[in-house]
Amino acid sequence: MTQMTYIGAIGAAQREALTADERVVVIGEDVEANVYGTTGASRQRAEEGDFVQMFGKNRVRNTPISEEVIAGAAIGAAMTGLRPIVDLSYSSFLYLAMDQFVNQAAKSRYMFGGQASIPVVFRSAMFYSLNAGAHHADRPYPMFMNVPGLKVITPASPADAKGLLLSAVESDDPVLCFEAVPLWGTKEEVSEEEYRIPFGVARTVREGGDVTIVAISGSVMDAVAAADELAEEGISAEVIDPRTLVPLDSEAIVKSVEKTGRLVIAEPAHRTCGAAAEISAIVAEEAIHALRGPILRVTAPDMQIPFSPVLESLLYPTKEKILDAVRRVCGEAPQEKRSGEPKAYADAKDAPQ
Amino acid sequence: MALSDEFLLEMHRRMVRIRLFDERASKMVKRGHIPGTVHTSIGQEAQVVGACMALEDDDYMTGNHRSHGHPIGKGSPLGPLMAELVGKATGICKGKGGSLHLADFSVGSLGESGIVGSSIPIATGAGLSSQVLGNKRVSLAFFGDGAANQGCLYEALNLAGAWKLPVVYLCENNQYALSTPAHTVTSGRIADRAAGFGIPGVRVENGQDVLAVYEAVSEAVRRARAGEGPSLLEVVTYRYREHSEGLRINVDYRDEAERETWLSQDPITLFGRVLVERGVATADEVDALEKEIAEEVEESVRFTNESPYPEAEVAFEDLYTDPHTSEVVR
Numbered sequence: 068m069t070q071m072t073y074i075g076a077i078g079a080a081q082r083e084a085l086t087a088d089e090r091v092v093v094i095g096e097d098v099e100a101n102v103y104g105t106t107g108a109s110r111q112r113a114e115e116g117d118f119v120q121m122f123g124k125n126r127v128r129n130t131p132i133s134e135e136v137i138a139g140a141a142i143g144a145a146m147t148g149l150r151p152i153v154d155l156s157y158s159s160f161l162y163l164a165m166d167q168f169v170n171q172a173a174k175s176r177y178m179f180g181g182q183a184s185i186p187v188v189f190r191s192a193m194f195y196s197l198n199a200g201a202h203h204a205d206r207p208y209p210m211f212m213n214v215p216g217l218k219v220i221t222p223a224s225p226a227d228a229k230g231l232l233l234s235a236v237e238s239d240d241p242v243l244c245f246e247a248v249p250l251w252g253t254k255e256e257v258s259e260e261e262y263r264i265p266f267g268v269a270r271t272v273r274e275g276g277d278v279t280i281v282a283i284s285g286s287v288m289d290a291v292a293a294a295d296e297l298a299e300e301g302i303s304a305e306v307i308d309p310r311t312l313v314p315l316d317s318e319a320i321v322k323s324v325e326k327t328g329r330l331v332i333a334e335p336a337h338r339t340c341g342a343a344a345e346i347s348a349i350v351a352e353e354a355i356h357a358l359r360g361p362i363l364r365v366t367a368p369d370m371q372i373p374f375s376p377v378l379e380s381l382l383y384p385t386k387e388k389i390l391d392a393v394r395r396v397c398g399e400a401p402q403e404k405r406s407g408e409p410k411a412y413a414d415a416k417d418a419p420q
Numbered sequence: 421m422a423l424s425d426e427f428l429l430e431m432h433r434r435m436v437r438i439r440l441f442d443e444r445a446s447k448m449v450k451r452g453h454i455p456g457t458v459h460t461s462i463g464q465e466a467q468v469v470g471a472c473m474a475l476e477d478d479d480y481m482t483g484n485h486r487s488h489g490h491p492i493g494k495g496s497p498l499g500p501l502m503a504e505l506v507g508k509a510t511g512i513c514k515g516k517g518g519s520l521h522l523a524d525f526s527v528g529s530l531g532e533s534g535i536v537g538s539s540i541p542i543a544t545g546a547g548l549s550s551q552v553l554g555n556k557r558v559s560l561a562f563f564g565d566g567a568a569n570q571g572c573l574y575e576a577l578n579l580a581g582a583w584k585l586p587v588v589y590l591c592e593n594n595q596y597a598l599s600t601p602a603h604t605v606t607s608g609r610i611a612d613r614a615a616g617f618g619i620p621g622v623r624v625e626n627g628q629d630v631l632a633v634y635e636a637v638s639e640a641v642r643r644a645r646a647g648e649g650p651s652l653l654e655v656v657t658y659r660y661r662e663h664s665e666g667l668r669i670n671v672d673y674r675d676e677a678e679r680e681t682w683l684s685q686d687p688i689t690l691f692g693r694v695l696v697e698r699g700v701a702t703a704d705e706v707d708a709l710e711k712e713i714a715e716e717v718e719e720s721v722r723f724t725n726e727s728p729y730p731e732a733e734v735a736f737e738d739l740y741t742d743p744h745t746s747e748v749v750r
Contacts, residue, residue: 092552125552131582136575139541143559144549146530146542147480166572170535171542179523179531180514181738216739239741266742 071257073250076225077190078105080232081152083261085122088150091236092126093118094141095154095190099129103156103192138164138189142171142241145187150236158191158245159205172241173216184239188232192246193284195335195372196383204372204379206284206336208245212312212345218242218266219313223250223287226257227310230264237263247285247335267314271323275305278393279323282308283334283342286365286384290333293389302397312342317349324350328359331392333384338366360396365389423631425700429709431473431630432695435465435688436713438489441498444717445488445505445519449665454505457667458519461489463660464594466687467624468493470633471560471590471655474641480528480546480559482539486592487522487532490562496524498720508727515730516738530559536597537563537570540589544576547585547650558644560588560637566597568610568654574617577652581617586644588637589652593627594659599673614652627657628687631694658682 071079084091093106099119101107106127107117118127130137134155141151155161161168168189175183195204211219218240222228228246235242272287273294282290287308294304305323309316324330330350332343343364350362365384373379442460449458461468464486472481472493483490488501496512504511505519512524523531530546533539543561550557567573568591580587591610595602614621620640626632633655640651660683662669692706701709 090553128583131575131578133575133579135572136541136544136579139538139572140545140548140576140579143482143530143542143545143547144552145545147546147549147557147559148553148555149549166535166538167541170533170538175531176741177738178513178517178521179525180512180516182513182523182525183531184741218740 068256069259070254071225071229072252072254073225073228073246074104074252076229076257077232077246078107079257080229081105082118082121084152084233084236085118085126087261090148090150091152092128092144092149093152093154094128094130094137096130096132096156098127098154099124103154105154134160134163135167138167139171141187141189142167142175142185145185145241146175146183150186152188152190152236155189155191157203158193158207159203161189161191161207168211168217168243169214173214176240177216185241186239188235188242188244190244190246192248193335194248195285196249196379198374198376198379200374201371206245206367208243208284208312209336209341211243212342213340216241217313218311219245220266220311221245221247221284222310223247223282223284223308225253225255227264227270229257230262231266231310233261234263234266238266245284249285250288253288264310266311267316268310269316269319270308270310271319272306272308273304275303275327277303277327278329278331278397279305279307279320279327280389280393281320281330281332281346282306283312285335286333286389289384289386290389292386293393296386296390297393302393304393315345317353320346321350321354324354325357328357329396330358330362331365331389331396332362333365333389335367335383337369338364339369341366360398363392363396365392427473428695428698428700431469431634432688432691432706433709433713434469434473434493434495435630435691436710437498437716438465438468438492439688440714440717441492441502441720442488444721445502446661446665448505448721454519455507456518457664458505459486459664460661461486463682463687464489464592464657466630466691467592467627467633467655467657468562470630471562471637474634474637475528475558475560478528479557480530480543481562482530482543482546482559483532483562484536484539484564484567485520485532485534486564487520490532491522491524491527491529494524494527494529496527496529498716499723500524502720503724503727506724507729508724509730509734510723510727514734514738516734537567537572539563540567540570540573540576544580544585544587547580547587547644548583550586551583556586556645558586558588558641560590562590562592564597565591565593565595565602565606565610566600567591568593569606574613577614577617577619577650580650581619584647584649586647587650588640588644589650590637591652591654592657593654594657596659596663596674598663599669599671601673609654611652611654619649620651622651622653624653624655627655628682628685628690630687630691
């Protein structure tokens with residue numbers, strides 16, 4: 068085990084993948100210079116750990132700023148024998164290649180009757196909460212959840228970042244990996260051994276019996292902080308990180324809600340048709356009998372992201388907003404939780420955004 | 421260029437296959453036997469076959485919505501293609517692609533795209549894999565004059581030029597994007613655009629001559645295989661039929677004299693004469709070859725008619741390779 072940052076864990080996963088399989092290539096804007104810190108441990112070419120030096124420019128390549136052809140070429144290369152990892156840097160840039168994601172990556176296998184397999188990973192980072200302005204602060208993963216044929220993953224810890232990325236490289240399907248920049252500097256013990264985290268298996272970050280908090284991507288750390296504070300108030304919160312949104316471990320979520328009877332979902336994406344909306348619908352369909360209060364979503368509002376730090380910080384889920392939502396669904400006296408009184412329904416219209 | 425008699429006969433065979441297959445498909449659309457819409461390559465056979473036969477069997481090719489000619493040109497058998505047009509279980513794509521999305525990976529056909537220009541980056545990526553893996557395969561991207569104005573072509577030419585990828589970009593300039601004459605929406609000549617990327621740009625004016633196309637594409641393929649990078653070819657050809665079968669357009673956007681001129685340059689008639697002149701075959705032998713292909717097309721229709729429609733389960737398969745993910749909520 069060693070202490071790794073989130074970004075360091077992604078670099079470690081890419082190095083392991085390149086070492087293990089010669090069909091793996093890393094392409095993207097500025098990957099040769101390790102600008103984003105995932106393609107080499109050092110600034111000095113001569114020192115060990117530089118990807119270009121280790122694997123050569125045939126396999127680690129700078130691309131032009133041409134998202135559509137980068138995405139399309141990676142798809143074509145994946146169809147014909149490579150396993151590309153594509154670094155598309157900012158998630159907002161995915162829109163430039165929307166045709167390739169939706170019409171080619173997602174549909175080719177299906178419409179060709181299974182003749183194609185497309186083992187490609189598209190990595191991109193969500194630079195929100197960094198005063199980057201509206202063109203760089205997107206959190207677009209829900210849009211891609213709406214496209215059958217793509218897999219969508221949102222690692223929320225260094226250990227998950229490494230294990231999920233390695234599973235993504237080994238998947239024969241196109242995988243979009245959304246990384247949260249607010250998590251880049253977080254550190255934890257990560258195994259230096261090769262390990263994989265399977266898709267479709269949620270992580271129960273914290274167990275609890277009074278309320279389930281499903282948290283996604285950068286909201287996981289806020290949910291854990293909220294759960295710590297709630298414990299002091301006598302509310303036992305279970306925090307679940309789905310880790311992969313397609314496939315989604317709905318079973319783990321439903322089971323948890325059946326145990327706790329309450330659900331709060333926190334995610335940094337916009338409210339309408341977000342992952343939280345989908346999870347709410349699943350729970351409403353499969354576990355409404357267990358609900359003792361309304362499902363509350365803590366999301367960004369349907370608003371573009373302003374530049375000013377004072378304005379931007381208002382928009383994302385925070386520990387405080389999650390606390391507020393949990394207190395609402397639990398009612399004022401959590402010890403009465405088994406009384407069967409759905410007290411929180413009355414407050415639902417005032418639910419925090 | 422010394423091409424064997426057998427090679428020349430195979431060129432003719434493939435052109436006739438495309439013509440008769442598409443004529444048959446057109447009839448089947450009119451009778452309601454083929455659902456949806458069909459875009460034929462009738463009139464463009466020389467350009468398709470000349471290009472495909474400049475490739476090796478394991479080279480890659482991508483195409484567009486005018487989708488039947490390309491895999492036939494690459495050597496795909498007709499039965500599964502015809503069954504696909506009807507939506508039968510034995511279709512090359514199990515009935516899930518249809519006319520717009522024919523693909524036959526067994527002959528290097530990586531799929532046709534219903535989105536204009538969208539398959540160009542895919543062929544570019546096949547070139548990348550060939551370069552990284554060092555397997556010397558070339559990939560060819562077919563696209564029309566309409567797609568020549570899509571931005572992804574220029575992103576692809578730049579990337580392939582910068583990386584010297586083994587890709588041939590072939591514009592089938594049939595002069596109309598649906599009803600829009602190319603010259604009214606296209607600034608300059610398409611082949612000339614290659615100059616901006618520092619790669620060869622070749623315009624093949626006599627695109628109804630299969631040997632002229634073959635020669636130009638062969639040189640581009642040679643360069644690609646030798647590691648000298650991509651080429652852009654513009655082949656001037658003509659679409660005899662409407663953009664798609666059954667499409668009625670009220671404005672007479674094509675000149676009658678123009679149509680007559682191109683009909684008098686029919687690629688199959690022209691090449692039949694070449695075969696006779698060169699002593700490759702007698703006129704009777706050319707006729708016999710065409711009858712043989714007609715029977716092959718009828719056989720593909722019989723195969724289609726005898727084939728079952730897909731089981732309902734098939735609609736829920738092939739989205740992912742991973743069965744866990746394929747458990748779709750219905």
